[in-house]
Amino acid sequence: VDFEVQGMKELFDTLQQLPVKLEKNVMRGAIRAGAKLVADEARRRAPVLSSPDPRREMGALAKSVRVMSTGISGGVVKGGVVAGGKTTVGRGKGKVAADAFYAHMVEYGTVNMAPMPFLRPAIDTKTQAAIDATTQYIRDRVESELLK
Numbered sequence: 001v002d003f004e005v006q007g008m009k010e011l012f013d014t015l016q017q018l019p020v021k022l023e024k025n026v027m028r029g030a031i032r033a034g035a036k037l038v039a040d041e042a043r044r045r046a047p048v049l050s051s052p053d054p055r056r057e058m059g060a061l062a063k064s065v066r067v068m069s070t071g072i073s074g075g076v077v078k079g080g081v082v083a084g085g086k087t088t089v090g091r092g093k094g095k096v097a098a099d100a101f102y103a104h105m106v107e108y109g110t111v112n113m114a115p116m117p118f119l120r121p122a123i124d125t126k127t128q129a130a131i132d133a134t135t136q137y138i139r140d141r142v143e144s145e146l147l148k
Contacts, residue, residue, distance in 0.1 A: 024077075026141045028070045031079035033137040034130035035067040039081045042122035046083070047106060057089045060098035061106060065119070083107070083119055 046062035064087045070079030084103030090096055109115030 022145060024072055026138060026145075027072070027077040028079070029141065030134045030137040031070045031077055032067055034134035035079055035081050037130045037133055038122050038126045039065050039067050041126045042081060042083065042119045045118035045122055047116045047118065056100075056102070057096055057098035059089050060087055060100045061103060061118075063087045063089050063098070064100035064103060081119065081122075 042065045043062045046065060048062065049056060049058045052058070061083065064085055065081065065083045068080045068082045070077055072078070084100050086097065086099050088095055089098045103119075105113065106116050107119055108117075
């Protein structure tokens with residue numbers, strides 16, 4: 001999901017006055033701040049196994065939701081939230097490796113299973129909060145850098 005925020009021209013003009021490395025760090029942090037809200041909501045919404053299954057670990061799907069590393073390409077900062085892949089579940093001696101390879105199957109369904117979306121609804125419900133968190137992060141970091 002791509003979105004554009006209007007009305008931040010002055011803020012970005014100020015951001016342009018910062019050193020390039022600092023600008024990139026501020027933008028990476030801002031994207032992560034917004035994405036974290038979506039990831040937290042997706043974890044909360046992720047379905048949990050109702051009964052044990054030898055092929056899966058209980059809680060692995062929610063645990064596999066994470067904020068994707070952000071990168072900068074062509075002046076555009078990219079990042080997001082992903083689900084699936086290898087993770088660990090449990091604590092201490094009960095900690096086990098798990099692979100939530102099936103995340104996309106849960107989200108979109110299969111021929112044999114109805115979809116149980118958790119990532120898209122998280123995006124739908126947290127988009128504005130993510131935009132607000134991203135904007136606030138930028139404002140806070142720019143102000144603190146300008147005060148140095």
